[in-house]
Every structure is written in C-alpha cells, then in structure tokens.
Amino acid sequence: MLDNRSNPRRALVTGGASGFGLATAQALLDRGHQVAIGDVDSRQLKCAFQTLKHPDLLPIELDVTSRTSARDAVETCRTRFGGLDTLINSAGVIHMTALEEITEEEWDHVIDVDLKGTFLCSQAAAPLLRRSGRGRIINIGSDAARIGCPQIVPYCAAKFGVVGLTKSLAAELATDGVTVNCVSPVGVSTTGMGQFVLRRKIELSGQTPEDIVAATAAEVPLQRNPTTADIVNAILFFLAEESAFLTGVVLDVDGGMLSILPVRGT
Numbered sequence: 114m115l116d117n118r119s120n121p122r123r124a125l126v127t128g129g130a131s132g133f134g135l136a137t138a139q140a141l142l143d144r145g146h147q148v149a150i151g152d153v154d155s156r157q158l159k160c161a162f163q164t165l166k167h168p169d170l171l172p173i174e175l176d177v178t179s180r181t182s183a184r185d186a187v188e189t190c191r192t193r194f195g196g197l198d199t200l201i202n203s204a205g206v207i208h209m210t211a212l213e214e215i216t217e218e219e220w221d222h223v224i225d226v227d228l229k230g231t232f233l234c235s236q237a238a239a240p241l242l243r244r245s246g247r248g249r250i251i252n253i254g255s256d257a258a259r260i261g262c263p264q265i266v267p268y269c270a271a272k273f274g275v276v277g278l279t280k281s282l283a284a285e286l287a288t289d290g291v292t293v294n295c296v297s298p299v300g301v302s303t304t305g306m307g308q309f310v311l312r313r314k315i316e317l318s319g320q321t322p323e324d325i326v327a328a329t330a331a332e333v334p335l336q337r338n339p340t341t342a343d344i345v346n347a348i349l350f351f352l353a354e355e356s357a358f359l360t361g362v363v364l365d366v367d368g369g370m371l372s373i374l375p376v377r378g379t
C-alpha cells in the first residue's frame with residue numbers, strides 16, 4: 114500500500130520524533146516519500162534523525178501550540194520539498210489526574226497540544242494542501258474520542274474536539290480535493306504516551322505491567338492489544354489512492370472494542 118515512487122508524497126508528521134509519528138515517518142520513507150518530522154522535544158528529534166538516517170528525512174523543531182512555529186514548519190517544508198501533500202497530526206500529550214485535582218495548567222497543556230495544535234498545523238498547511246490537488250490530513254484520535262473515561266477529562270475533551278475538527282476541516286477543504294480523516298486507536302503501551310499511561314495504571318492499581326496488559330487485551334473482542342503497526346497501517350490506508358473518496362471518517366483501530374459486544378461464557 115502507498116508504495117508510489119513515481120508519485121512521491123511530501124509529508125509533515127507532527128510528534129514525529131516518537132511513537133506513532135516516528136513509526137509512520139519510517140513507513141513513509143520506506144515507501145519512497147519525503148518526510149519532515151516536527152517535534153518540540155529536540156533531544157528526541159536528534160535521536161529520531163539518527164535512527165531513521167535517510168536523505169529524504171527533514172527534522173524540524175516544532176511546537177504545535179504556537180501559530181508561528183506551525184507556519185515556520187510548513188514554510189520549511191515548502192522550501193525543502195517544493196510543497197506539501199500530507200499532514201499527519203500525531204503530536205499529543207496526556208495527564209492522568211482525578212477530576213478535583215486537575216490544575217488549570219494541565220487542562221491548558223492537553224487542550225493546547227492535542228486540540229489547538231491539530232488546528233494550528235492544519236490551518237498552516239491548508240494553502241499548500243489545497244494547491245497539491247491530492248492533499249491529505251490524518252488526525253490521531255483515541256478511544257477517548259468516542260467514550261468518556263475517568264482520570265483523563267482534558268484528554269477526552271480534546272480528542273472529542275479532534276473528531277469535530279476532522280469533520281469540519283473535511284467540509285472546508287473538500288472542494289480542493291483535500292481529504293481529512295481520523296485514526297482512533299485504543300491503548301498501545303509501547304509508545305511514549307503508552308508507557309506513561311502504563312506507569313500511572315501501575316501506581317493506581319498496584320498490579321504488575323504484565324497483568325495490566327493482559328487485562329486490557331482480554332477486554333478487546335479480537336483478544337489482543339493493538340500494535341504500533343496496526344495504527345500505521347490505518348494511516349497508510351487513508352493516504353493510499355484507493356481511499357481517495359473517504360473524508361470526514363473516524364476509523365476506530367480497536368479490535369472491535371467500541372463496535373461489538375464480545376461473546377461471553379461460550
């Protein structure tokens with residue numbers, strides 16, 4: 114899928130120094146595309162650059178919460194790649210705090226990165242994506258974009274917002290052939306965010322990491338936790354020519370968790 118060396122895409126992946134962003138950047142480079150990874154963590158960015166080691170890789174220091182930084186990142190892509198066809202909004206943060214303990218700073222941090230950052234980068238990239246004639250935006254949602262969850266009130270609010278943003282951006286950009294879709298994963302414990310969530314669950318429950326991971330897998334109808342590759346494959350699906358008629362779609366990558374009831378006791 115999406116191995117199109119004669120017609121390569123020019124992509125900006127926010128949060129590209131780690132987790133799903135980094136894995137997506139790797140997958141795009143492997144398929145012959147030009148990729149900028151934008152991230153606020155300069156140490157992690159340097160590390161990602163050294164790990165991916167590719168002539169078509171462009172690392173950019175990017176803080177998605179700043180309009181200036183988002184515009185500068187897009188301008189760097191225009192200068193280096195001659196344009197932009199693809200934006201993947203993967204930058205994200207989470208805090209796990211009980212409702213009464215959530216500070217205003219935590220609320221602002223999560224809303225600013227996860228929701229406002231997705232908006233600012235999409236807004237900055239929109240002119241180039243319109244010009245491309247085959248522009249694509251992929252946002253990253255979450256199961257917390259679909260159902261309420263305890264301990265992560267700001268994250269849930271931000272991710273529900275990402276769903277609304279996906280659909281309204283899709284409506285705004287459709288006339289110029291730009292599609293906007295959202296990949297919505299359930300928990301993957303191996304990314305930066307996944308490791309943070311796992312550590313917090315250990316603190317809260319006193320269980321071992323193995324027990325926690327096994328318990329979450331048992332809740333999934335397909336009886337396993339997702340892998341990073343499952344998420345990257347869904348992103349690649351929305352970038353493929355074959356999915357050009359899909360826009361405003363939220364794709365739950367969840368092993369059936371939010372769609373079906375597992376058969377119990379049989």
Ligand SMILES: NC(=O)c1ccc[n+]([C@@H]2O[C@H](COP(=O)([O-])OP(=O)(O)OC[C@H]3O[C@@H](n4cnc5c(N)ncnc54)[C@H](O)[C@@H]3O)[C@@H](O)[C@H]2O)c1
Pocket residue numbers: 127128129130131132133134151152153154157175176177178202203204205206226230253254255256297298299300301302304305306307
């Ligand atoms: N891992 C999971 O279980 C899971 C589940 C559902 C959704 N998601 C979503 O997937 C996306 C990627 O998360 P991940 O799991 O790969 O975690 P991750 O921590 O490995 O990656 C997130 C990246 O975003 C970067 N970032 C944070 N603030 C930023 C800012 N202001 N500007 C630019 N970059 C910034 C971080 O430095 C990091 O490199 C996030 O949107 C997250 O909400 C993750």
